[in-house]
Amino acid sequence: MDFKILGTVRLSGPSGLVSLSRKQRALMAALLLHPNTTVSTDRLIAAVWDDPPRSALANIQTYVHQLRRGLEGSGLRLRTEGSGYVCEVPPGSLDLLVFEEGLRRARRDQAAGDLSAADREYAAAIALWRGAPAEDVPLGGVLAPRITELEERLAVARSEWIDVRLALGRDDLVGELRALVAAHPLRERLWEQLVVAMHQSGRRDEALEAFRRAREILVAELGIEPGPELRRLHAALLAGDAELDARPAMPAPFQRLCQLPADTADFVGREAEIAELLSLMRAATDRLSPPIVLVSGLPGVGKTTLAVRLAHLLRADYPDGQLFVRLGQDALGPREPGELLEVLLRSLGVDGAVIPAPIEERARLLRQRLADQAVLVVLDDAVEEAQLRHLLPGTARGAVLVTSRSWLPALEGAVRLALDPPDEKEALLLLERVAGADRIGMAPGAAEEILRACGRLPLAIRVVGARLATRPVWPVSEFATRLAGRGLDELVVGGLDVRATFEPSYAALPDPARRAFRLLGLAGLDSAAEWSIAALLGVPALEADAALETLVTRGMLTSTEVDGAGQPRYRLHDLLRVYARERAEAEESPRRRDEALTRHVLECLRRTRDGTRRIPIPLAPPYAREPETGPAPDVRAGAAWLAAERRTLMLALTSAAELGLAKTATELAHHFTGYLIMDRFLDDAEEVQKIVTSLGDERATRRARLLLASVYIERGDFLPAEELCGDLLAEFSRDGDTHGTAYALVARAAARHMTGSVDEALTDTYASIDLLEAHEDTAGLAYAWTWPVWIHAERGEYGRAAEIARARLAVTREEDHVVRGHLLRALGAALHQRGETAEAVVRYRESLVTAEANGDRVEAGKVLRRLGEALGALGRFDEAVETLTASRRLFVECGEMVGEALAGHSLGVVRLEQGDPDRALRHLHVALAGLSDGGSRVWRARTLRELGRAYALLGRHEESEGAWREALALFGDTVEAKEVAGLLGE
Structure with missing residues (x-):
């Protein structure tokens, strides 16, 4: 063996013993005491120094480097792993490992009854000990337990070896055992062995004296009488029992x-x-x-x-x-x-x-x-x-x-x-195995509903399968309906009961964790951040955190994800959420339930106000806000928080409506809708307005309908939006609500602009601006002023459009990134149409930086589309196609069908300018299909115009004329209509 730790530390290399400094020896001892195991740097430092110097870490690294050089060629390897080191020892080269292996062989031989072989193995293993482990090295107290453990192993091994030799009839053990009981007087097993050894040597009187001495020590030191085996030996000595003459019984072989x-x-x-x-x-x-x-x-x-x-x-x-x-x-x-x-x-x-x-x-x-x-x-x-x-x-x-x-x-x-619930495929397979594959296969929709109601929890699936198996003619769809309505009441069969499985875990929770669990279920939250729990409980964050930690460690919540806002999220399984709501309804009074939900709704409103400060306002009169203090809120951070808490806020809105908190619900819906529209959650935005409408409050309902018009516009449903705005304008006029009138006008202007009613749109826009100025509504004005830029550009008044855009940029604050981005895009469009395309590219790129910084992918898609058009006009076709492809990809990812279609339109135009009508035709057909009849008449007309050009270049004149005539009908009496008429030669 080249390396020894069972006594003084000795290391041998190719040239003989390796000389080590005191600290190197301590480091090596700590590693050899844990061979082939990672030892952390902190533990090594504690082993080498009781009071580590500041340079301890650097010193450890130096010692390791020196040891690697000194032990090179020895077969021993010091390897860095994580934040520690591993001492890799070749087999048979370290006395500690050889001792352990010898001990295993000895015990194996002993259990097999080969006592002679066991005797040899024990003797060889114990002979490796030359003293206490690392006895020549001053080690820190952190290694004392390890050394004590090894010495205990030696003591056990010695005792086992004595058993073997007693069983072999050796009569030379008395002296050895006297020394051992003197060193370890409280170990009864040694006294037992000494009594037997003395008896076997014919020294009965000394054996009786040994028992008396053992009893005296045990009573004096521990206050206990000798154990049953030592008492049995004493009784046998007194009785002259022949049983004691036999070899002591070996421990019974291990029962496999x-x-x-x-x-x-x-x-x-x-x-x-x-x-x-x-x-x-x-x-x-x-x-x-x-x-x-x-x-x-x-x-x-x-x-x-x-x-x-x-x-x-x-x-x-x-x-x-x-x-x-x-x-x-x-x-x-x-x-x-x-x-x-x-x-x-x-x-x-x-x-x-x-x-x-x-x-x-x-x-x-x-x-x-x-x-x-x-x-x-x-x-x-x-x-x-x-x-x-x-x-x-x-x-x-x-x-x-x-x-x-x-x-x-x-x-x-x-x-x-x-362990998480199985995936959908495995969950379905389990249901088929228990209930029957043919039966489940005949009702795939009902099976999917069952698995959803069970949250794919195997116990619940097994209960469902067992219940279906016991009633083979019961329709699966009927059971799916019952399960959806009755939940846990249906998840019982025989000795399996899902609710009963949950109960012991819930009962074992401390009170704060139990209440947190109940209120999570009450709020309907399947996933929550710490702030939600704190609000529901009405306690500081640290108390909520303690309750959450308990729920996680007890397996009632999982916490394996961090959301996009950097918040750890705590997830509650669907069935546990049902159980938690049951407990809330059983253990919380109606008043306490309402108080908890109200606290949560108000906290949702407070945080939503903060999160939407730099997000574009929804098209409705704004709520008064507290003056801003400190640095301006980050748009991306606010949007990330709103995205992470979108479901939480939807549930909070429902709770607010059920609690009758009309004002709170309406304001929360207002702020939340601005985000939902920006991030294209248009179905959610529509659902929010339905929740507000359900309150039965006339003013709240009118605000919700105004916001619904914005949703229609964002979807490309311009005609319904225009009609709804007309109805609202009549109502606002009747009630003298000029502020609401201003927003209805600007919304109708946006819809009219997209349907080709450009002059009427411009009239609405300036009327809304006059009203917003009268109300000193700066946020509304910032949005409303973008429309004259676009509409003047549509009318061919590019200079006027650029003039307005520059004027608005001059008065818009730097921190209002979203508004500035929109204005820069509009300015770029005006400049492009005026022929100042190179400058337009610059403005588009500035606008793109703003959109990307805000994390607004839809706006980025719009800017990229405009930028691609400008690059194509400059003859930079490859860049243009790449840019437009990126634009279309963003729109697809966001589910923005109108934007996708317009990007396709622009790709078609660039391919035409490039002289490739075949590819242009493909892009334009796809774009036309995406521009529904209820959407933008102007853009359908423009796409048809470009289709006509592509057909003309391909010599397909009849199709070209048909496309142009359809475009002419859609354009109406506009400048572009005259252009198409010229193409037709009219």
Whole structure:
């Protein structure tokens, strides 16, 4: 052996003993005490210095570098891993590892009954000890437990060797045992061996004296009488029992047994999880401690089923046996470690009469029975770490597989797998296995509804399948309907009850966590950030965080994601949310429920106000805001928060309506709609207006209808938007609401502009501007003034359009990025039409920077479309096509069909300018299909005009004339109509 740690530290290299400094020797000792295992840098520092200098980390790195050079060629390797180092030792070269392997062989021979071979192996292994581990090295206190552990192993090995020699009839053990009991007077096993050795040597009187001395010490030091085995020996001595003349009984051979429940016949899926767990259980063959793998997850997710399947797959890896014990709680709480230890010891053949009472002694006996045995211990449904620590084997050949609803964060050395519900395919397969594949296959829609109602929770799916299997003629669709209406009440069959599975976990929670769980269900939140919990509870953030941590560690919530706003999100399974709402309705009074939801709604409103400060206002009179203090809010940060909390805010709006909080709901809807329109959640924006309308408040309903007109415009439904604005204008005029009139006018102007009523649109725009100026509504004016730019450009008044755009840019604040971006795009369009295309490109690029900085993908798509058109006009066709393709891709990603069509139109125009009518034709046909009849007549007409040009270039004159005549009818009496008439020669 080249490396020694069991005594003084000695290292040998190719040139003989390696000379080490004191600190290098300490570092090497710390690594050799943990061979082939990562030792953290912090632990190494603590091992080398009791009071580390500031340069400790740098010094450690230097020592490692020096050791690598000094040990080069020795076979030993110091490898950096993570934040520590691994000392890789070649097989058979370190005395500690040779000792461990010799001990394993000795115990194997002993268990097989080959005592002579066991004697030789014990002798060789124990002879490797030359003193205390690393006795010549001053090590920090952090390594004291490791050294104590090794010395305890030596003491156990010596005791086992004595058993072997007593069984072989050796009579030279009295002196050795006298020395051992003098050194360890409280170890009863040594006294027992001394009594037997003295008796075998014919020294009965001395044996009786040894018993008397042992009793005296135990009573004086521990206050206890000798144990049953020592008392039995004493009685046999007094009686002259012949049994004592026989060789002492060896420990009973280890009983190889399998306690695993039967594997589940209809087990499905989980291939990835099984592969990962097998890898974890089989990793690190040179380890010094048993692998501990924890499978955690919410109740009913299939942890035990997976663990049993895995344990059966691992039987060949652990041939000495597989133990299985349930730790889960019942009505009296979690099972106690003492009870669990007794169960395991009895399983291993230990007579109940000799099982000691103290937990520590039971644990020590269990470790002794499992020592160096390849045993897999499955500990199912652990509740807390304290249950487990006494149940773990002490040697590396064993392994432990734990299942728990909790993450058990304080379980040292465990590697963890969080088990999620199966995917849709595996969930459906499980339902088919239990209920029958043919039956489920005949009702795929109902099966999908069932799986959705079950949240793909395996226990719930199994209950559903069992219920369907017991009633083979029951329509699957009927059960799906019942399940959707009755939830947990339907998820009971035989001994399986989903609600009952949840109850123990809920009951075991401390009060704050229980209330947080209930209120999450009450609010209907399947995913929440910490602020939501704090608002519901009405407590500071730290208290909410503590409740969340408890729920996560107990498996009632999952926390594996961070949203786009950087907030950790806490997710509640669908069925747990149903159960949580049940508990809220049962345990919270109506007043307390309303108070919690009201707090949450008000907090949603406060945060939404802040998040929308730099987002374009929706087209309705704005609410008064508190003056801004500090730096301007970041548009992207606000939009990211709103995106992350979109479902939360929708639920809060529903809650506000149900609570009768009309003003709060209306204001929340107003601010929220601005974001929803910007990020193209148009269906949500429409749903928001329906919620507000349901309040029955006339003013709130009118505001909702005004915002609905904006949704129609953004969808490209310009004619319905124009009609709705007309109705609203009549109502506002009747009530003398000039502020509402201003917004209805600007909305109608936008719709009219897109349907080709350019003159009427311009009239509406300037009328709205006059009213907004009278109300000193700067936010509304910022938006309204963009329309004259576009409309004047449509009328061919490019100079006027550019003049307005520049004037508005001069008075718009730098921090109003969104408004400036819109104005820059409009200015670019005016300049392009006026022939100042190079400057237009500059303005477009400025506008694009603003859109990208704000994270507004739809606006970026619009700017890219305009930029592509300008690049094409400059003859930079490749750049133009690339830019327009990027524009169309953004519109597709955002579901913006009108924008996608317009990008296609622009691609067609660029291909025409490039002289490629074939490809132009393809783009233009796609664009025309995307511009519905109810959408923009102007853009349909323009697309038809370009189609006519493409047909003409291809010599398809009849089709060309047809496209132009259709365009002429759509243009009406405009400048562009005259242009098309010229193409027709009219």
